[in-house]
Amino acid sequence: MVRLSTGVACLHAFIQGNWTGPDLDILPSKVIQYSSEVLGQISEESLNGKAIAELAYGGEPAYHLADGAAFLRFAQFLFSLPYQHCQTAAWWKLRASSVHQDVLDEPVFLSSAIQSSVEPLFSSLSSLPDLDGSLALEIGLLEHRYGHDKVASEKFVQAAKKTGLEYELTGALGKRTKFQQTDLSQLVLLAQSRERSSQSTENNLVESAGATSAPPVDESRAVPETLALNDDTLLEQTEFTSSSSTTRESRVKHVDPSSQPPLHPLDQCIILALCLNVKNTSPSHGLTGEQMSPYVARVISHPLNWSVHTMALLLRSRLESTRTRTVERSTLQLQALVDQMPVADSAISERLLYFHSLHLPSKWEMQRELALRFLILGVVKSAMEIFEKLEMWEEVVKCWITMERRDKGIAIVRDLLEGRKEEADAVISRSKPSASHRRQILDEAREAKLWCLLGDLEPDHALDHYERAWTLSGETSGRAMRSLGGYYFARGEFSTAIPCLKKAVSINPLLSRTWFILGCSCVRTEDWNEARNAFSRCVSIDDEDGESWNNLASVYLRMDVPSDNLHQSADNAGSGDGEDDLRESSTASIPFSNKILAFRALKQGLKYSYENWRMWINYMIVAMDVGELSEACRAQARVVEERNQKIGAACVDMDVVERLVDAVTREPLNPEEAVDATSIASNPNEGHGLLPRVVDLLERTILPRVSSTRIFRAYARLLTWQERWNDVVKAYLDGYRASAAGTMEKGETNETKWRDAVDEVQDIVDILRNFGPRAVGFNWQLQARSIVRTFMGRTRDNFEDDPAWEKLMKLQEELRNEE
Incomplete structure (x- = not known):
């Protein structure tokens, strides 16, 4: 228990220093005991640097300016020890893994054993709904970090069921603008938490695990400031004029949209978790962007916890960032959230209480988001200052490229690699040479990343830089192998690109783009089995990737097919644009089972590439074949x-x-x-x-x-x-008018075209003879004579002496005799 408690304390110390604030008043070196000999050899800087290097995983470096990184390593070490009597040790290990994910540059799948180790807890917690729901929620958040949004959404819904949260998105009459005269139906989330007893045993357990019973609403509670919109048209929030929703059969139909009761903070966390995928457009993956605003507004209306309210304001800021009337508040609110992090305006315990039930970004990620927001608004200089402060050099370089100063970006990267750049504020833009040439301490993962960045900036020397990055990292840098694979792929050296890309996906298998390029390379080398495996991994990571579904279908249609039939179409496949057209190739020799697989793949892909006409053509051809x-x-x-x-x-x-x-x-x-x-x-x-x-x-x-x-x-x-005989005659006549005979102008001199037109005239006359008598109220003889007479009148001058002219004369005579 002491080991577990110490690990929890270390984990929360790291979270406080990098997520919730305020700043830590204790250093990692103060919580461990050294011998007198070791004490003089270990500095706080070296301890943190060692921890940062050890936190690098799967070829992805950890953020090097994280405060107190040693605390996280201490926690990981303590949680990795065997626990026989503490059932929740596996849960805390899961929490430490989630925090570790947020420290890495890119998500890396840590270990399936970590998640499977907490599964037995569900049976133990079945009688404790809040703990049971918290665990399901945290597993969903981990899946969201991996990019598995569909699985995450299912876990969030499961958590809501476990905690007894009742909610429904519906409509209620109300007003959204100041000048609105007529009440219109507005989206509203009706939600209600289950009744909880503050004296129950579960609440004591829940509080110790990171959740508590809902406190009474206190307007003076220390929570982040909610900025007003101050718009001349939009109201601060929707004013509902109806006391009931349009829902007839629902457990929350009694809730008044204009006066809803406060939700339990844990239920607020679940509501916010449903809104994490802000850019989602597929209902199968959870809420779409348009549906999220009522969810976020439901939480913001009752601020009960510092961290929960911070997350709600952050989500609202993201939702408002694309709207003209709200983009100003969106940016100012994000700036206010960044500024309030180090301020000790609320208890540390309150900030940490629901941290694990939220996906609250770290302080550097929140500042990075603010800088990216500045970039979108065109405030490049302010964005670059933030990136320089955070030492996110790749983003700094992008800013210089935006300002068409690639040379500045190259100079920054070279200064970092050569040790001429010591501090974040000693930036190249000041054009001052550094007084010190002490080499900056760079761990292997960070240095490898900088060499990759330099390779991106210097295409002529890119190969040397990428290879050096791979060597420096001890052959562990996924970024280096991704860059090398992309380098060879762009130059058409597909056989050379494949081994690099395979190493990259073995290091970090969560990046779908690397799998996609690997699949395209395998298609170009006609390695269909490997291509199928690569594109299958793409769609398993992101099943909304329409291009991957289309390419997967193309691979199925080329597997187990004689090579003579493949060469004509392989050059069109795997181009990476998802536009392989099957009309140019034969599908006769393709096994039927492969056609069925291709049909299913295209059907799935078209859900997400609805406007891709080439995919629709492929789908049409395969559908006909099956x-x-x-x-x-x-x-x-x-x-x-x-x-x-x-x-x-x-x-x-x-x-x-x-x-x-x-x-x-x-x-x-x-x-x-x-x-x-x-x-x-x-x-x-x-x-x-x-x-x-x-x-x-x-x-x-x-x-x-x-x-x-x-x-x-x-x-x-x-x-x-x-x-339908009248419609039949009309359709054939319309077809004749669209033919060469029906559109032939006077003065036509092409004999071949004219003779084909003569055949068409004969055909339409035969058709009128056949179907004309069946049409009600239709004089087919008159129509036929008119067609022949008109055609002969247009072409008489140039073709009267042609032998085929006799056919027209004979046809005209036959029609006269049929009167």
């Missing part, structure tokens, strides 16, 4: 919608349209006459089941936008099957 004709209809419609204005009728794949019409018309018009009438009527891929989709494709999508003779004839065949 018999999913209704999906082929949908794909053809999307291609027409996206491409009709640019290429006209060429956007319609007539082979596909005609096969769709064939699939409908091969069945009898009367379903009862079919061999299996039930299946024919219900199967969406043939006969009457497919008919509505094909009719919709032709009548609502294709014909209102583009037209050609072939399109009208396919439409006419469908109408013929339906026995």
Whole structure:
């Protein structure tokens, strides 16, 4: 218990110094005992430097200016010791791992054993809902750090169920602007915590683990300042004029939108966790950006805890950063949050109480976010000053490049590598040579990262710099291998790039872009199995990556195919743009099982690349091959919608349209006459089941936008099957008007074109003879004579002496005799 308590104290000391504040009044060297001989050899700087170097993991360096990094290493050491009687030791180890993630430059999957070790706790905590919910929430936050937003969202919902939080996003009448006269439905989150007894045994346990019962609302509570909007149009917050929501059946329907009760702080943490993925646009991954504002507003309305309110204000700042009327408050609020970190305006215990139930950024990450906000607003100088203070040199270099001063960026990196730059405030912009040439202490991971940065800045020497970074890191720098792989890939040296990229993904397998480039390299070398594995990893990390889904489908269509059929299309695959077009290659020799896998991959990818017309073309072709004709209809419609204005009728794949019409018309018009009438009527891929989709494709999508003779004839065949004779005649006539004969102008001299037109005239006359008598109220003879007479009148001057002219004369005579 003493070991565990000491580890918790060390972990919270590190968190206080780098997250919650105020600044620590104790140093790591003061909490460990040295012998008199060692005491003079170890300095605070060397101890912190050693801890920073040890915190580097998976080729990713730890942030080198973190305060009291030794405290985190002490905590990790104590938590790694065996515990036989303290069940929560595994939980604290999970918390230390989450903090460690936030110290690294890029997320690195630490160990699956850490997360699996806390799973048995759920059964032990089943009778303690707040602790049970806290554990589920923290696992969800760890998944969010890894970028697994869908899994994280599921964990957050699970945590809400465990704590008894009832919530629902609904609408209620209210006003959002100062001049609004009519009440309109506004989004509102109705939420209510379960009743908790302040005297219960669980509350004592929960408080010791990092949660407590909801304190009474105290307006004088020391929490970060909430800045007013002060807009001439928008109200500070939505004013709800209705005391009830539009929800009829709900457990929270009794809650008044304009006067909701305070939520328990743990429930507030769950509400905020649901809003972490601010850029999310997929409902399957949790809340979208538009839905998050009511969630954040629900928490801000009742400030009960310093850390929780800080996180709520930060999320609101992120949501408001893209809106013209709120961007000013967004930036000022973020600045206020940064300024209040070191201020001791609230108890340390209160700040730490719910820290592990939040994804509160570190003080350097919050300052970095402020600097990036300045960059977006064009305040480059202020942004660069913050980056220099934080010694985030890669961001400093980007600022210089933005100002078109690449030479300044190179000078900064070289000064750091050569030891001429000691302090963060001794920046190159002051153009003052350093008085001291003492080499700055750089750990291996940081130095390797700087060499990679120099390689990015000096393309002519990039290869040497990347290789040096790899050597300096002891062959552990994922950044160096990613840079080398990208270097060779950009130059078309795919065989050389593959080993580098494989090493990079073995060091840090969480970066989907590296897997993507590896997959593209494997495609170029026709290593289809490796390409499949790489793109599969891409979509497992980010299942909204439409390009990876498309490339995965392309790989499936090239696996287990004779090499003679591959060379014609391999050069078009793996380009990294997700635009491989299957119309140029044959799919006849592809195994059916591979086509099914490709179909599923494209179907998933199109959810996230809905406007990618090349993917829709691939999807249409594969859907036809696997018999999913209704999906082929949908794909053809999307291609027409996206491409009709640019290429006209060429956007319609007539082979596909005609096969769709064939699939409908091969069945009898009367379903009862079919061999299996039930299946024919219900199967969406043939006969009457497919008919509505094909009719919709032709009548609502294709014909209102583009037209050609072939399109009208396919439409006419469908109408013929339906026995809509007047519409059949009209469709064939429209097709004739779009043909060469119908559009031929007077003065045409091309004999081949004219003779083809003569055949078209004969065809339309035969069609009128066949279907004209079936059309109600239609004089087909008059229409046929008019067509022949008009065509002959336009072409008489140039083609009257042509032998084919006799065909027209004979046709005209036959029509006269048929009167």
